[in-house]
Amino acid sequence: MDIFLKTIGSINDESRLKILNFINHTGEVCVCDIENAFHMIQSRVSRHLKILKEAGFLKVDRRGRWAYYSIRSPLDAFRQSILEEIKYLDLVVPKLKKGCKMPNCKKVLILCTGNSCRSIIAEALINAELEGISAESSGVKASGRVNPNAKKVLESEGIWRDSYHSKTLDTVIENEYDLVVTVCGHAQETCPVFPKPLKTIHVGFEDPDGKAFEAFEETLAEIRGKLLPIAEKELA
Numbered sequence: 001m002d003i004f005l006k007t008i009g010s011i012n013d014e015s016r017l018k019i020l021n022f023i024n025h026t027g028e029v030c031v032c033d034i035e036n037a038f039h040m041i042q043s044r045v046s047r048h049l050k051i052l053k054e055a056g057f058l059k060v061d062r063r064g065r066w067a068y069y070s071i072r073s074p075l076d077a078f079r080q081s082i083l084e085e086i087k088y089l090d091l092v093v094p095k096l097k098k099g100c101k102m103p104n105c106k107k108v109l110i111l112c113t114g115n116s117c118r119s120i121i122a123e124a125l126i127n128a129e130l131e132g133i134s135a136e137s138s139g140v141k142a143s144g145r146v147n148p149n150a151k152k153v154l155e156s157e158g159i160w161r162d163s164y165h166s167k168t169l170d171t172v173i174e175n176e177y178d179l180v181v182t183v184c185g186h187a188q189e190t191c192p193v194f195p196k197p198l199k200t201i202h203v204g205f206e207d208p209d210g211k212a213f214e215a216f217e218e219t220l221a222e223i224r225g226k227l228l229p230i231a232e233k234e235l236a
Helices: 002-010 014-026 031-038 042-054 077-089 118-129 148-157 185-189 213-234
Strands: 058-063 066-071 106-112 133-139 179-182 199-202
Touching (some): 014 066, 014 077, 106 118, 118 148, 118 213, 199 213
16 A cells, blocks of 8 residues: 555656656656756756655666666556556657766857847757757847747747746856857847857857748758757867
């Protein structure tokens, strides 16, 4: 009875359900992978993983300083049936992006004027598709809002995060970056002087703001095809 109640109790939390579903779909992951996927602090991730492990869902393999979690095998029929039922909850499974919390992770700032379209799309694409590179974005005159079509196009790609938002330069200028990329002419012309010297490049794109949704799809494709290879090369 105790183990039954512990198992049921372990999945009475939405975050744990999402983490369990993520591991079930993805396979073996480390704590930092879950941190990156759900933008959750390490202590909270570790707590959720501990509960799921004690409930009999997970096994852990420690390699040096890193702990890797996966679904326990063989898994009994009761827990296996729970995993099967979770599939019907239609939970979004984030894409696995390794390396962001590793010591050698490169950090890039995407800069534009309003931080509502192009820079948000570039930030999301880099975070989703470039291994070992972590992106943030900002605006020289931040609008304070993400364009609804920018959010929509990222949702259609499955790479939208609720943490993405339009922010001013003063909130990021003290952060450590390996590269700054301006994606509009105004940002290039007014790019501020950062406290520490760092490499700055310009990769410009036409602003889709005010245009139909198709323009945002085209901008995303252009950023993926043009900016991502350049950023990866610059940070190699």
